[in-house]
Amino acid sequence: MPYVNIRVTDEGVTPEQKAALIRGVTDLLVDVLDKNPATTHVVIDEVPVDNWGVAGLTFEEYLKAH
Amino acid sequence: MPYVNIRVTDEGVTPEQKAALIRGVTDLLVDVLDKNPATTHVVIDEVPVDNWGVAGLTFEEYLKAH
Amino acid sequence: MPYVNIRVTDEGVTPEQKAALIRGVTDLLVDVLDKNPATTHVVIDEVPVDNWGVAGLTFEEYLKAH
Amino acid sequence: MPYVNIRVTDEGVTPEQKAALIRGVTDLLVDVLDKNPATTHVVIDEVPVDNWGVAGLTFEEYLKAH
Amino acid sequence: MPYVNIRVTDEGVTPEQKAALIRGVTDLLVDVLDKNPATTHVVIDEVPVDNWGVAGLTFEEYLKAH
Amino acid sequence: MPYVNIRVTDEGVTPEQKAALIRGVTDLLVDVLDKNPATTHVVIDEVPVDNWGVAGLTFEEYLKAH
Numbered sequence: 001m002p003y004v005n006i007r008v009t010d011e012g013v014t015p016e017q018k019a020a021l022i023r024g025v026t027d028l029l030v031d032v033l034d035k036n037p038a039t040t041h042v043v044i045d046e047v048p049v050d051n052w053g054v055a056g057l058t059f060e061e062y063l064k065a066h
Numbered sequence: 067m068p069y070v071n072i073r074v075t076d077e078g079v080t081p082e083q084k085a086a087l088i089r090g091v092t093d094l095l096v097d098v099l100d101k102n103p104a105t106t107h108v109v110i111d112e113v114p115v116d117n118w119g120v121a122g123l124t125f126e127e128y129l130k131a132h
Numbered sequence: 133m134p135y136v137n138i139r140v141t142d143e144g145v146t147p148e149q150k151a152a153l154i155r156g157v158t159d160l161l162v163d164v165l166d167k168n169p170a171t172t173h174v175v176i177d178e179v180p181v182d183n184w185g186v187a188g189l190t191f192e193e194y195l196k197a198h
Numbered sequence: 199m200p201y202v203n204i205r206v207t208d209e210g211v212t213p214e215q216k217a218a219l220i221r222g223v224t225d226l227l228v229d230v231l232d233k234n235p236a237t238t239h240v241v242i243d244e245v246p247v248d249n250w251g252v253a254g255l256t257f258e259e260y261l262k263a264h
Numbered sequence: 265m266p267y268v269n270i271r272v273t274d275e276g277v278t279p280e281q282k283a284a285l286i287r288g289v290t291d292l293l294v295d296v297l298d299k300n301p302a303t304t305h306v307v308i309d310e311v312p313v314d315n316w317g318v319a320g321l322t323f324e325e326y327l328k329a330h
Numbered sequence: 331m332p333y334v335n336i337r338v339t340d341e342g343v344t345p346e347q348k349a350a351l352i353r354g355v356t357d358l359l360v361d362v363l364d365k366n367p368a369t370t371h372v373v374i375d376e377v378p379v380d381n382w383g384v385a386g387l388t389f390e391e392y393l394k395a396h
Contacts, residue, residue, distance in 0.1 A: 001173065001272070001273055001316055001318055001323065002270060002271060002272045003135055003173060003175065003271045004268065004269070004270050004271070005268070005269045005271075006266060006268050006293075007241060007266060007267045007268070007269075008265070008266045008293075008297065008299070009265055013297065015116050015124075017296050017297060018116050018117060018119075018124065019119075019124050019127075020296045021119075021292065021293075021296055021297075022119030022122060022123070022124055023119075023122050023123075024292040024295075024296065025119075025289065025292065026119065026121070026122035027122065028284075028285065028288040028289065028292070029270075029272075029285075031288075032281050032284045032285055032288065033272065033277065033281060033285075035272070037121045037122045038120075038121050039173075039318060040120065040121065040122070041118070041119065041120050041133065041135060041171075041173065042118070042119040042120075043073060043113055043117060043118050043119075043135065044117040044118075044119075045113075045117070046117070047241055047243075050213050050216050051216060051241060051242040051243070051244070052239070052240070052241050052242075052265055053216075053217075053219075053220030053221075053223075053224065053239065053240040053241075053242075054236075054238065054239050054240075054265055054303060055224070055235045055236050055238065056220060056221050056224035056225065056235050056238070057220070057221075058213075058216065058217050058220055059265065061217075067140070067141055067184055067186055067191065067371065068138060068139060068140045069139045069333055069371060069373065070136065070137070070138050070139070071136070071137045071139075072134060072136050072161075073134060073135045073136070073137075074133070074134045074161075074165065074167070075133055079165065081248050081256075083164050083165060084248050084249060084251075084256065085251075085256050085259075086164045087160065087161075087164055087165075087251075088251030088254060088255070088256060089251075089254050089255075090160040090163075090164065091157065091160065091251075092251065092253070092254035093254065094152075094153065094156040094157065094160070095138075095140075095153075097156075098149050098152045098153055098156065099140065099145065099149060099153075101140070103253045103254050104252075104253050105186060105371075106252065106253065106254070107250070107251065107252050107331065107333060107369075107371065108250070108251040108252075109205060109245055109249060109250050109251075109333065110249040110250075110251075111245075111249070112249070118133055120133055120171060125133065139373060147314050147322075150314050150315060150317075150322065151317075151322050151325075153317075154317030154320060154321070154322060155317075155320050155321075157317075158317065158319070158320035159320065169319045169320050170318075170319050172318065172319065172320070173316070173317065173318050174316070174317040174318075175271060175311055175315060175316055175317075176315040176316075176317075177311075177315070178315070179373055179375075182345050182348050183348060183373060183374040183375070183376070184371070184372070184373050184374075185348075185349075185351075185352030185353075185355075185356065185371065185372040185373075185374075186368075186370065186371050186372075187356070187367045187368050187370065188352060188353050188356035188357065188367050188370070189352070189353075190345075190348065190349050190352055193349075199305065199338070199339055199382055199384055199389065200336060200337060200338045201267055201305060201307065201337045202334065202335070202336050202337070203334070203335045203337075204332060204334050204359075205332060205333045205334070205335075206331070206332045206359075206363065206365070207331055211363065215362050215363060218358075218362045219358065219359075219362055219363075222358040222361075222362065223355065223358065226351065226354040226355065226358070227336075227338075227351075229354075230347050230350045230351055230354065231338065231343065231347060231351075233338070237305075237384060239265065239267060239303075239305065241267065250331055252331055252369060257331065279380050279388075282380050282381060282383075282388065283383075283388050283391075285383075286383030286386060286387070286388055287383075287386050287387075289383075290383065290385070290386035291386065301385045301386045302384075302385050304384065304385065304386070305382070305383065305384050306382070306383040306384075307337060307377055307381060307382055307383075308381040308382075308383075309377075309381070310381070
């Protein structure tokens, strides 16, 4: 009964990429933990870039600094 | 001090339905666990259908297959 | 495809109470949103009382003050 | 390796306020727990007011009643 | 800057399996979204079986019924 | 109505440190967003070190490599 929540910055993830993430994570849980895919849920959250911080900086400040 | 997070696919949940979910979950926590409603929070997340997967399929693929 | 996460302080919730929460939340989602119970997951997190704060106070300080 | 998720009602939080929250939470984790800011992530979720309930009421009903 | 939260029932996941999940999810995010692994965090939550419900049943009731 | 979830590796956070995190985050939300502390909840999750990964490595592998 896995539930997986993938949170990424909102930078134009395509429907094909979302489908690939869902398929890939589900396969991984089947392979590693022998989970039943029928009860495996994957939810992707796309977070606005202004709302994500790392190292005390907003995402944009962080990208400029690295 | 309960915090409840309800995540559903974004398919036109009305304000009345949201109010019913908030009231219903709060009543349940009062009834079952004798919680204080004043410190009971309920947050509803509406997830775009492209972003929810089950059984390794996107929501739309899953609906077609079932 | 709902996923519901109920977070409460860890104060001896019994298996019967957990089953009542799971059944109650699932029934609510069926009644209000016509969701399919087969794809409705409910996860209960019991949080140590030291780890929950409200009003800037730890749970125990808060109970003493109210 | 902290991950902090701040959930607030969506009422016009400015980019400057978001930056202040990210900086403030990161500084707090450095000060209190001596965490490495480079691996400290902060994610802010702005929740539509219709989707937040407290005391069995929607946010708007709650504001009217208090 | 992905953050991935994998929630599974607590049924004896080994350290090797946890490492495989962390590596697999990180590789997936690099492959599909070209994410930087250095800022990719994966957190696994092992949920007591009593605390997970599906189809209105506790995990154990669900396993008996299927 | 903020809800803040702080997730850190489980490495012996003391009750005093937890109280300091709760107080500090609540003060920050009052200062930056003028939130009401009475409806501000902070929940700290201590994650076993085996269950946290970054850069495709488990926490312990990561510490050795840096």
